[in-house]
Amino acid sequence: LRQVKFDRGSLPAAYRMRGTYEWLKSRPGTAKKWWQKSLDISEGMAARYESGLTNLEMGKFMEDPVYLRRAEEIFAEIGAKFDRAQAQKFLERITQ
Numbered sequence: 001l002r003q004v005k006f007d008r009g010s011l012p013a014a015y016r017m018r019g020t021y022e023w024l025k026s027r028p029g030t031a032k033k034w035w036q037k038s039l040d041i042s043e044g045m046a047a048r049y050e051s052g053l054t055n056l057e058m059g060k061f062m063e064d065p066v067y068l069r070r071a072e073e074i075f076a077e078i079g080a081k082f083d084r085a086q087a088q089k090f091l092e093r094i095t096q
C-alpha cells in the first residue's frame with residue numbers, strides 16, 4: 001500500500017492483495033471490503049485486466065461462480081487466454 005504514493009496505477013493490485021491477506025487471516029468481511037475497493041478503483045480507471053484479476057481472486061476464495069464468470073467474461077473480452085482458462089478451471093471445480 002505504501003507503493004501507491006508513487007504509483008497510483010498499482011492501487012487495484014494493492015487492494016486486491018490486501019483482500020487476499022485478510023481472507024487468509026480468516027477475516028472474510030474485511031477481505032470483501034478490500035476486494036470491493038479494488039473493483040471500484042479498477043473500474044474507475046478502466047483497468048479491465050485488474051478488474052478481471054480481482055473477480056478471479058474473489059471467486060476462487062469465496063467459491064462464488066458469479067465472480068468467476070465475470071472474470072472469464074472480462075478476460076475473454078481483452079484476450080487474456082491464460083487467465084480466462086484459470087477462471088474456467090476454478091469454475092469447473094466449484095460447479096461439479
